[in-house]
Amino acid sequence: MxxxxxxxxxxxxxxxxxxxxxxxxxxxxxxxxxxxxxxxxxxxxxxxxxxxxxxxxxxxxxxxxxxxxxxxxxxxxxxxxxxxxxxxxxxxxxxxxxxxxxxxxxxxxxxxxxxxxxxxxxxxxxxxxxxxxxxxxxxxxxxxxxxxxxxxxxxxxxxxxxxxxxxxxxxxxxxxxxxxWALKSLWKAIRPHQWVKNVLLILPMIAAHRFELATLVPILFGMMAFSFAASSIYIVNDLLDLEADRLHPTKCRRPFASGAVPIRVGMLAFFGLAALALGIGAALNPGFLGIVVLYMVTSLAYSLKLKRMRWVDIATLAALYTIRVVAGAAAGQVEVSVYMLIFIFPVFVALGCVKRLTELTLAKNDERLPGRGYGRPDRGDLLNVAGLGVFGALLIFFLYSVSDQGRMLYPDTWLLWLAMLPMGWWLIRMVMLGWFGKQDYDPIVFALRDKFGLGILMMTLSLMFWAAGLWAKWFGG
CATH class of the missing domain: 3.40.50.1000 (HAD superfamily/HAD-like)
Known part of the structure; x- marks a missing residue:
């Protein structure tokens, strides 16, 4: 019945x-x-x-x-x-x-x-x-x-x-x-695997040869603050991208897009993580706190508007990576070289292009990426801009090697020139991996997991330490 x-x-x-x-x-x-x-x-x-x-x-x-x-x-x-x-x-x-x-x-x-x-x-x-x-x-x-x-x-x-x-x-x-919902799904939403990008905060300490514990400890706290800040923005980005993520072949499985975590839980997590980031920033020093605020505001602007604007989005990504380097200098009270900032910006421009190249190569059709300003026909232009970034980074590195500051920190200038070979190899390899779609969707995370690429970077760093006389200082001879 x-x-x-x-x-x-x-x-x-x-x-x-x-x-x-x-x-x-x-x-x-x-x-x-x-x-x-x-x-x-x-x-x-x-x-x-x-x-x-x-x-x-x-x-x-x-x-x-x-x-x-x-x-x-x-x-x-x-x-x-x-x-x-x-x-x-x-x-x-x-x-x-x-x-x-x-x-x-x-x-x-x-x-x-x-x-x-x-x-x-x-x-x-x-x-x-x-x-x-x-x-x-x-x-x-x-x-x-x-x-x-x-x-x-x-x-x-x-x-x-x-x-x-x-x-x-x-x-x-x-x-x-x-x-x-499950706590492990919220943990996935804050993307702790992305925290490895905050290793960029250590670069000013390495460049300045300040290897003492008093410099490292506040930088580690700074990395923690940036991890919380970045996670809070990842949540906002996912909440703003719900429709675009649901149209994406893999992002549709993200916790908020799939409904694994309620939106209101994400909003509470955003406020909690942001409060932790700002609290740690305030405890370190006012300069570092200001940089954390700048990073979060820029990231929010990127999530709300800038990521949908062609080329502006790549420049913003590069700026956000550069801000991390400045933050490391502020946390450790290390003087950062203007040459260094000018050098790393085109590096990150190239890597921003790699991120878009990877997405477009893995796209299933020629339509514009959901929530982005690029389609597969733009791959050639992105490759050209990435090439300009690589060239610009190597040119600035060369100019730094012959500057007064460069000669003071790295007396054996010819070894810096030699270090440009593995450096250029690494950059070109990253661009080509993006061109052929052999990366994941974040080049920085990929780079920090890529054993072969890490080996190339270690070669570069070893040559730079040799040029600075650090191997002789540490191990004698």
Whole structure:
């Protein structure tokens, strides 16, 4: 016999493994940050109006959003049994209706309309008016759903075992579905493997031949601060790139894009990591704190706008890597050479081009990369700019070798010239690996894992130490 009772599904955190309000907020920040922040400020106490404004500012691709497979299976079984499956959500009606249409669910939806916020007791009253007391089954995931479960015949509880236990204790029929998130997924979202890039903070200490512990320790704390700062920005970047990541063949598995970690958890993690970074920066010295702030502001500008601008994005990436070197000098109170800064910038320009070359080589078609300003036809131009970066870096290194400062630190100038051979080999090899798509998506991380490339860099460094007389000083002879 067909069960006439409809199955009613909450959307945020229940049918979807994400939240449409936060999706709209971050999509709005990416599209029109001033309008989005203005709407949030004006309508903070009027959630129904805020949701309507966000839906207007940034229409969402609900077809790309991650669905809870268990809840989707329940919906499919209910439809196969001839039951109506409705969505009931506090999210804006436009988005909920769009989602219901895309997933083949009932056109009858219960949602916020810009005036009424369809949540808690308001949602319960609407469902009872439509289906009667105990006239429906309801799937939800939060304590606020208790007010609806009280009026449902069967409570379907998603990822909230404590709620399920409390409902059973009251004698209500309960079906449980898995949900929630794991700490290991959040750990993946902060990308600790990217922290290796902060080894760049040690470069000023090496260049200045300041190998004492008093210089190294504050630099290590500086690396910690930059690790936390970078992770906070990675979270922001992922939240701004949700749609683009879901369209990407591998980035679609990132924790926020896949729904493995809720957006609100990511937002809390961002604030916590940023606070740690700024706290450590303040404890070191005001100059270093200022550089951390500069890095975070520049990174946010990159995530919000600059990464979508051709060539500007590569210059910004190079600047962000260069800032790390300046930060190392500030943390260790080491004087950094102007030549060094001028040298490393074109190196990082070349590596920024390598990053884009790798993405384009691995792309499956000639369309522009999602959220970027490049398509595969741009590979030739990127290769040319990378070549200019390599040439510029080697030219500046040569000029440094004959400068007064260079001669003072490296008396055997001819050995510096010899060091340019493995240095150039490493740079050209990196560019060609990007051209043929034989790297991952971050050249710095790749370089620090590439054993052959590290060997070339060690050759370069050894020749520079020899030119400086450090081998003789350390080991005699």
């Amino acid at each position: 067909t069960d006439p009772k409809p199955l009613v599904l909450d959307v945020d955190g229940t049918f979807l493994k994400t939240d449409l309000l936060f999706e709209g907020f971050w999509a709005g920040l990416g599209r029109d940050p001033f309008a989005t922040l203005g709407a949030a400020a004006r309508h903070f106490r009027d959630p129904a109006r805020l949701k309507a404004e966000l839906a207007r500012i940034a229409p969402l691709r609900t077809d790309l959003m991650p669905v809870n497979p268990e809840v989707a299976d329940l919906a499919a079984q209910a439809q196969a049994a001839g039951r109506e499956v409705c969505l009931a959500s506090a999210s804006d009606r436009t988005l909920v209706t769009q989602l219901a249409t895309e997933k083949g669910l009932s056109p009858r939806v219960f949602a916020s309309d810009g005036v009424t916020n369809m949540k808690g007791a308001t949602k319960a009253a609407a469902l009872v008016a439509a289906f009667g007391e105990k006239g429906f089954d309801y799937a939800g995931n939060e304590p606020v759903d208790r007010k609806i479960w009280d009026h449902a015949e069967t409570a379907i509880v998603v990822g909230a075992p404590a709620e399920a236990q409390a409902l059973r204790a009251r004698g209500q029929a309960v079906t449980e579905c898995t949900g929630g």
